[in-house]
Every structure is written in C-alpha cells, then in structure tokens.
Amino acid sequence: MENTRKPDTLVFFGSFDPPHCGHAALLRAAAQRIRPARILLIPAYLAPFKTSHSAPAADRLDMLRCGLLPLLPKRWRRIAKIDTRELSSRRRVYTVETLKKIQAQHPDWILHCIVGSDSAKAWPRWRAPQRLAQLARWWTAARPGASLRRIPRNFSLIRRPMPDISSTDIRADLAAGLDASRRLHPSSSSLIAKKGLYGTDLLLGIKRGLKPRRFAHTLAVRALAEALAKRWGEDIRRASLAALLHDCGLMIAEKDLAAYARKHRLPVPSLAHIIRRQPRLLHAWVGADLARRRFGCRDKAVLDAVRRHTLGAPRMSRLDLLLYVADTVSLDRDHPQAAHLRRRAFQDLDAAFAACLSAKLSDALQRHAWLHPISLRLWNRLHAPRS
Ligand SMILES: [Fe+2]
Ligand SMILES: [Fe+2]
Structure with a gap:
C-alpha cells in the first residue's frame, strides 16, 4: 500500500520510444537513492524537443505497462503508476505545465524528477528552467562514455554505473534488422515485432516477399x-x-x-x-x-x-x-x-x-x-x- 505520510515522489518523464532496460536501471538507481513513497511514469504525447515519435502513443503506453514495469524490482513496481495525463491531452505538453498541475493537486508532495543525461544537458533549452528547478529536485545519471561536463548545477548525480542503452540506438538497430532483444523486455520485443514498429516491418516485408x-x-x-x-x-x-x-x-x-x-x-x-x-x-x-x-x-x-x-x-x-x-x-x-x-x-x-x-x-x-x-x-x- 502507498505510504501517504511520506511526501517524496519520483517522477520519470520520457518519450519511452521504446522503453528499455536502461530506463529501468535509471529508475531503479534513483528509487534506491531517493526511496520515494510513489513513482510516476509520465509518457509524453509529443516530447517538447521532438516533431514526432516513431511509435504511436498507444503502443508506447502498452510497452510501458508490459515492458518497463516488469523490469522493476517488486518493491518499486508496487508503488509505480503510469500517469497518462500528457498522452490524454493529445498535444505537446511542457514539463513545467505538468509539474505545476501535480503540485496544485498534491501540495504536500516533494517532487524528484529523473531524466537521462542527454536531456539534462539540454536543460537550458527547456521551457522555464528556473520554475522547473523550484518545482522539483532534479536527478540524472551518466551512461558509459557520456561526458558529465555540461550537466547543469541544479542536477544531483546518481553515481551508479548505467548500461549504455538508448532508445535512439535501439530504433536504428531495429530499422536495420539488428537484434535489440537484450535491451528490451521480451513483451516489448514481441509487441514491436507484431506491430512492425521501428521499421521491423521491413524485415517482415522482405520475409513475406521472398x-x-x-x-x-x-x-x-x-x-x-x-x-x-x-x-x-x-x-x-x-x-x-x-x-x-x-x-x-x-x-x-x-x-x-x-x-x-x-x-x-x-x-x-x-x-x-x-x-x-x-x-x-x-x-x-x-x-x-x-x-x-x-x-x-x-x-x-x-x-x-x-x-x-x-x-x-x-x-x-x-x-x-x-x-x-x-x-x-x-x-x-x-x-x-x-x-x-x-x-x-x-x-x-x-x-x-x-x-x-x-x-x-x-x-x-x-x-x-x-x-x-x-x-x-x-x-x-x-x-x-x-x-
Ligand atoms: Fe542477388
Ligand atoms: Fe543474393
């Protein structure tokens, strides 16, 4: 049961296009560090820095449910919830808007936001960074080989080794027909193959045609x-x-x-x-x-x-x-x-x-x-x- 007395809330914003083992590792490490009472996963309908997503919103949501939550230890899975408010809005929603709404609904919550190091480096381009810094405490962790030099001062670093996995690489590999299954939960892999997401329809198309x-x-x-x-x-x-x-x-x-x-x-x-x-x-x-x-x-x-x-x-x-x-x-x-x-x-x-x-x-x-x-x-x- 959710511990309502503890105010710490871990919020994970992302496109989850697709969600992968790297997301799970980051979330796990953040949860161990922050020990939140609840975890909110907030998939973007259309992330602010993107013009489109590769997989439809409904499929990204399905992959979050069946392909990311099962990757979490039971302890964190129990308190994790997928918040679909941005998906339901069917428009580009800025993080500052969502955080303001969460704060208005739950003024007693202390918000901790976790983002990947690439997003952290893009912080100066985020909408209303000063307001964001007031609304929540910000956390990130570095992937192997990623420099930490441009991570803004308001971010706290989770010093845990992270796997070198990114959705961009996974999408590119899948489109080229390479195997990405070790970086994904099997349920996500089968959903991707079944629906032909990320260019896997190419492999199916070639198979069907020859x-x-x-x-x-x-x-x-x-x-x-x-x-x-x-x-x-x-x-x-x-x-x-x-x-x-x-x-x-x-x-x-x-x-x-x-x-x-x-x-x-x-x-x-x-x-x-x-x-x-x-x-x-x-x-x-x-x-x-x-x-x-x-x-x-x-x-x-x-x-x-x-x-x-x-x-x-x-x-x-x-x-x-x-x-x-x-x-x-x-x-x-x-x-x-x-x-x-x-x-x-x-x-x-x-x-x-x-x-x-x-x-x-x-x-x-x-x-x-x-x-x-x-x-x-x-x-x-x-x-x-x-x-
Ligand atoms: Fe040939
Ligand atoms: Fe040939």
Whole structure:
C-alpha cells in the first residue's frame, strides 16, 4: 500500500520510444537513492524537443505497462503508476505545465524528477528552467562514455554505473534488422515485432516477399555483411540494411523483371542484351528501385550497393565491395572456394572482391554464359598488367 505520510515522489518523464532496460536501471538507481513513497511514469504525447515519435502513443503506453514495469524490482513496481495525463491531452505538453498541475493537486508532495543525461544537458533549452528547478529536485545519471561536463548545477548525480542503452540506438538497430532483444523486455520485443514498429516491418516485408530459401540466403548475407562491416570500420547498420534489401528485386518474378525495368525506365546498361541473355541480372536494378519505392530506403549508398551487388561497377565504395563479397560467399553458398574467400574477406577485402569476381566469371565461362560488359571491364581493370 502507498505510504501517504511520506511526501517524496519520483517522477520519470520520457518519450519511452521504446522503453528499455536502461530506463529501468535509471529508475531503479534513483528509487534506491531517493526511496520515494510513489513513482510516476509520465509518457509524453509529443516530447517538447521532438516533431514526432516513431511509435504511436498507444503502443508506447502498452510497452510501458508490459515492458518497463516488469523490469522493476517488486518493491518499486508496487508503488509505480503510469500517469497518462500528457498522452490524454493529445498535444505537446511542457514539463513545467505538468509539474505545476501535480503540485496544485498534491501540495504536500516533494517532487524528484529523473531524466537521462542527454536531456539534462539540454536543460537550458527547456521551457522555464528556473520554475522547473523550484518545482522539483532534479536527478540524472551518466551512461558509459557520456561526458558529465555540461550537466547543469541544479542536477544531483546518481553515481551508479548505467548500461549504455538508448532508445535512439535501439530504433536504428531495429530499422536495420539488428537484434535489440537484450535491451528490451521480451513483451516489448514481441509487441514491436507484431506491430512492425521501428521499421521491423521491413524485415517482415522482405520475409513475406521472398521465397523461404531466398530469405534464408538474405539473412546469411546480412550476417556476413555485418561482420565484414565491423572488421573494416564500415557502418554496420548500413551494411545490414543493404544486405537485407539486396535481393528484394527477386520479389518480382523473373519473367516480369524486364517489364518492370522498362516501365520504371531503370538506367540499366546493355538492357536489351540483359533481357535477351540473362534477365535475372535485372533483379539488382529492380531491387534498388523497390528498396526506394516500396521499402522507403533513401540512403543512396545503400541503394548503390544493392544495384551493384551482382555485377559490380567501374567504381565501387567499400560498402559495395562488402555486399558483393558477402553475397558471393555467404554461409549458405556451397561452392568450393566459398569458405576460403570468406576468410580472405576478413584479411584483404579488395583481394577477396577480385577473387569473387574471378570465381563468378570462371563459373559463367564454364556454363558458356553471356558476360556483361561491366563485369568484363572490371576484370580488365583488376587483372590487366599495369603499363
Ligand atoms: Fe542477388
Ligand atoms: Fe543474393
């Protein structure tokens, strides 16, 4: 039962987009320090520094209920309540407004507000900071690697080690198809997956659109592309996204690829030859176009990598090379050189790319297949003796 004689009230404002283990750790540490009689979690309908939230308010509220409260020890969970006044207002509400209302309703309460260190650093930009400082005592804690230099003087610091978790990183990871489950309560993870929040609809969309074997290949390419990105200092999320999208062109039946390329006027070199000799090659161009139109990818580097993953290009970025190699020697590939080239890719990416190109061309020659001029030009550039 709530101890009504004790006035200390811990208030946690946030977007909770999504709520995660870092929120729970901060709340737990603050509660242990302050020993409040009650805890109020106040999710924002629209946080003052944001123009929109990624997940709808109702889903953020559900995740707070089923994904944050269960992360708290029973002792704090018993006295924690989700206060939906800001959500119900369906508008941007400034913290000072809410605190004034709480104070008017409960003049005997001593309010303690807890915020993450990033929000604390933005204190000068908060509305009415002086009034806020009068209304409540302010607390924060630092995440690993986060500097404490710009934390305002009116904040008290909770000196407890905090996990390095942020909603921003979680959203970015989920959008890139990376696993964020260790930073979330399982109920939040399943709600996110079920509703396709934070771009997880991309993974579902790819899964639904591809045949099971092609989807398994996509996941294998993604795993290798992420590992190679880590090895070569490339953006892991970008590599992951490019890998996830790389074969989305195969959602279009092979017989329809040419019609798609013509309809959308895709700039495919030697289009007529490809259509006659190897229409399946079109999936790279069609894939880049689908990635933009259907899956909303606006990252030019990712779209280029998707477009170049089968034939390469005269000039290739490291992301292009990485995806080309990951696609050629992913774990599901069983050609004789795959394992060797996979290892090689971690030692020398350029050499692995040249070897992958060579393996692909040898295979095509053995099958008496048509060779695209782009592949031939690449071969000549990589293997012609230097003058
Ligand atoms: Fe492909
Ligand atoms: Fe592929």
